[in-house]
Amino acid sequence: MKKKLIKQIIRSCVILIMMVSVSLIYVQLSYKKEFSLKETGIRSSRDSTLITRGQYLVMGPSHCWTCHTSSGIKNFQTSAHTSLSGGLKVELPFGTIYTPNITPDSETGIGAYSDEQLARAIRHSVKHDNTAMVPFMTFNTMSDYDISAIISYLRSIKPVKNRVPATELNILGKVVARFALKPVLTEAPKYVKPDTTAAYGQYLAVSVANCVGCHTLRGKTGEFIGSQFAGGYQMPVKGGVFATPNLTPDAKTGVIASWTVNDFIGRFAAGETFPDSPMPWKSFQSFKKEDLKALYYFLQSLEPVKNDVQPFIPTAPE
Ligand code: HEC
Numbered sequence: 001m002k003k004k005l006i007k008q009i010i011r012s013c014v015i016l017i018m019m020v021s022v023s024l025i026y027v028q029l030s031y032k033k034e035f036s037l038k039e040t041g042i043r044s045s046r047d048s049t050l051i052t053r054g055q056y057l058v059m060g061p062s063h064c065w066t067c068h069t070s071s072g073i074k075n076f077q078t079s080a081h082t083s084l085s086g087g088l089k090v091e092l093p094f095g096t097i098y099t100p101n102i103t104p105d106s107e108t109g110i111g112a113y114s115d116e117q118l119a120r121a122i123r124h125s126v127k128h129d130n131t132a133m134v135p136f137m138t139f140n141t142m143s144d145y146d147i148s149a150i151i152s153y154l155r156s157i158k159p160v161k162n163r164v165p166a167t168e169l170n171i172l173g174k175v176v177a178r179f180a181l182k183p184v185l186t187e188a189p190k191y192v193k194p195d196t197t198a199a200y201g202q203y204l205a206v207s208v209a210n211c212v213g214c215h216t217l218r219g220k221t222g223e224f225i226g227s228q229f230a231g232g233y234q235m236p237v238k239g240g241v242f243a244t245p246n247l248t249p250d251a252k253t254g255v256i257a258s259w260t261v262n263d264f265i266g267r268f269a270a271g272e273t274f275p276d277s278p279m280p281w282k283s284f285q286s287f288k289k290e291d292l293k294a295l296y297y298f299l300q301s302l303e304p305v306k307n308d309v310q311p312f313i314p315t316a317p318e
């Protein structure tokens, strides 16, 4: 009787091991899932107005260089690291990601990629090889015009030869890549006219500068679980944890509730106060005054949400 039971258990184990092995082999062979997407039709140009706009977005509001540089998160704030040659190492539970070189070097950068490949990376989070990326980039609703400006600028800068190690996914990462990662398919406008209205401020906060992505509480897979712009999203760093302040105009708990528009502009001109803050203050120092006005009017127009956040909690000494 006992023998029979043991045999049964062994048989179950063998079956289980076989099933797991087959699944692992399947994932290993198929995790590079390719997606075919509709053409965006977005193209680069040598037009100097477009290139100037692109430079402003890449180095300022869209802060591309803070990730596409090898200097690491601790150097987010140092203006010296403005090369877009990639190599920032991001360690995640499912693998090690390296940010690509986005200078126009044809061997190690984006020189050999088409406008369409670049546009799809920015709009849909799909790499040049048609695989979906972990959605680090949040420019999916950026206008066709602004994406075209960004690509035009990237094509105009000096190529830098810098071979970046390939992103390495562990088995968990491969499972995620096979079953969960998908292109981000959202509607986006053709053009959004810059002005100082709250509507343009919303475009900046959501589609261009990703204020919303950091200043909103998010769940394990990145989905919003708190009220937008009410803060509370935690970012651990060495020595403590940052939590994003509440940007809604709640009189008691909203950081900017009592600020005037000039206070807001002055705050961005001043730059970071916490040396290790993940907020790309250095990039944001080049925000145009009119754009900051639009952002301010937008944030002040939000529904006040009560959420008291302490921006930095140091780790208790051991
Ligand atoms: C928060 C960090 C972050 C920011 C900000 C960011 N990127 Fe990226 N980007 C990444 C990561 C990470 C990858 C690669 C992910 C991978 O290997 O799966 C990537 C990939 C890319 C690719 C794809 C290259 C390829 O292989 O096809 C392009 C193009 C790109 N980024 C351009 C930009 C531009 C332009 C901006 C600014 C508008 C920007 N990125 C801002 C993190 C960032």
Ligand code: HEC
Pocket (backbone or CB within 6 Å): 205, 209, 210, 211, 212, 214, 215, 235, 242, 243, 244, 245, 247, 255, 256, 267, 272, 273, 274, 277, 278, 279, 280, 284, 295, 311
């Ligand atoms: C990568 C994450 C990240 C992004 C993107 C981001 N922030 Fe922040 N922000 C933070 C963190 C963390 C803090 C708290 C630490 C600090 O003050 O630097 C903060 C603080 C602030 C403060 C409070 C400053 C003070 O003096 O009390 C304001 C205002 C602010 N952010 C506005 C914005 C706006 C507007 C945007 C978009 C243009 C934005 N943030 C984008 C992470 C981010």
